[in-house]
Amino acid sequence: MTLNTLKATEAATLLLDWYDRHHRDLPWRVSPPMAARGALADPYHVWLSEVMLQQTTVQAVKAYFDKFLTLWPTVENLAAAETEDVMRAWAGLGYYARARNLKKCAEAVAREHGGRFPETEEGLKALPGVGDYTAAAIAAIAFNRKSAVLDGNVERVISRLHAIETPLPAAKPEMRRLVSELTPSNRPGDFAQAMMDLGAKICTPKRPACALCPFGGSCRALTIADPETFPRKAGRKEKPLRLGAAFVAIDSSDAVYLRKRAASGLLGGMTEVPGTGWTARRDGDTSIDAQPFAAAWEACGTITHVFTHFELHLSVYRAKVAQAVACAEGWWEPIASLKRQALPTVMKKAIAQAIPHAFKPV
DNA sequence: AAGCCGTGGCG
DNA sequence: TCGCCAAGGCT
Structure with missing residues (x-):
């Protein structure tokens, strides 16, 4: 049985069941007992972690996330901070435009939105440093919106489930459509995080642990080829x-x-x-x-x-x-x-x- | 719209 | 060892 015959709702349920048992405990997530009662994570925490996690590993982010929350417990505190202090705190994490935009975004939220993050993808994407992925992730995780969250992990999972031959980044629109079809109305934020956890821990770039995957035999790449060869990507240029x-x-x-x-x-x-x-x-x-x-x-x-x-x-x-x-x-x-x-x-x-x-x- | 933008860990 | 790549966004 491939994903074509497995209904989207059934696939989402399989993944959420897996997530309930195997999700990662991360500092920016609400504790499992709270989540079970429907509690949502603090939008400030979600936003801060998502920006830090752009092209950056979870391991590298943890210490910076803690440091930032200690220095600036609220988005209002961060908005009032000196930019130089923010740059100092960010030093070593890389992609320094993120830090400049982080400060600008905090100022916009504090001054133009009364200290509350917008709850829609459109509103979020208007903020500095918040693009397609981050807007969708905040909307889903912090506000329980049914938004299609597509990051590198999800691209890998989706490309394998459907054995997509189109190379990245050309395949992104198709992938976003497929993620959208798969995203459930129930627990969309958990679904997004489950897809990312699956990509990080099971559906890995090298040597994926297909035997442990909740989608099991419904993965087309596993059926017809070597899952590790997905997603297809255009060749890289060499570094001068x-x-x-x-x-x-x-x-x-x-x-x-x-x-x-x-x-x-x-x-x-x-x-x-x-x-x-x-x-x-x-x-x-x-x-x-x-x-x-x-x-x-x-x-x-x-x-x-x-x-x-x-x-x-x-x-x-x-x-x-x-x-x-x-x-x-x-x-x-x-x-x-x-x-x-x-x-x-x-x-x-x-x-x-x-x-x-x-x-x-x- | 393809190039620019950091860093550290891993197989 | 070294190429790959990790919860992308901006221009």
Whole structure:
């Protein structure tokens, strides 16, 4: 029996029964006893977790989710926060436009919606940083709306259930239609989370555990082919290698010279040490000649960092300066407080290369 | 509308 | 080891 003959309502019931027994307990979900009584998760918690989870693993998100709720317990608190503090708290999680939009979204909810999240997909999607997926997920999980939630997990599950040959992303409209047909009126939020849990734990990218799948023999990919080969995807481009340099200056009071990157683009709005203008498209100078100011620079090795679309090799230079060189654009930050700055991982690597103890606990 | 945008873990 | 990829959105 394939999904064509298995009724959608029956399929949804099979999945919800599986979810009742095997769902993951996650910090942003309501406790199972509360959920059984029909309790819904706090929309602020759902939104915050969903934005953090965009292209990011559950494991990586957990600590950040806790930190944000401790710092800003409500959306009003987050709306009132300093953007720089939000960027500092987000540092290390990646895709920093999410943090900028997170702040803007909190402000919009607080000021334009009286502190309450819109309850419709349309209203949610109008918010900064909330796209098709996140709007549908919040509507379903926080407001029990019957919205079609389609993320990477669901794409994988649906593509296998129906053995969809069309490659992504062209297949997304068809997949969204199929998810919509499968989504039940009863417990749509649990259904969405169940599809994602299934994709994360059973219908995995590699070596799926088909023997444990609640859809069992109704999966077309399992019947006719190798489920692991779905979803079909267009080939990936190879990443170019870019070169550049980073200059770590340390003054007599053990402070490091930092400056702020442009507000948008790569690592937008984040903090950096002076570099040589490398970008995703262009190499920067790797020589000592590119020094930001005159000092006794010494080479101290290279670091490698892999971004989404290119790989970067940075030659790292270090200099001790007798006193803080006057520089209008940046500031001198004590080594002891570096870990609280909005430093992306690539910059922490560069600084750690020059000052091995910089980020180690005292 | 395809390219841009981080990071860490895993097989 | 290294390519893949994880609850995508923006332009």
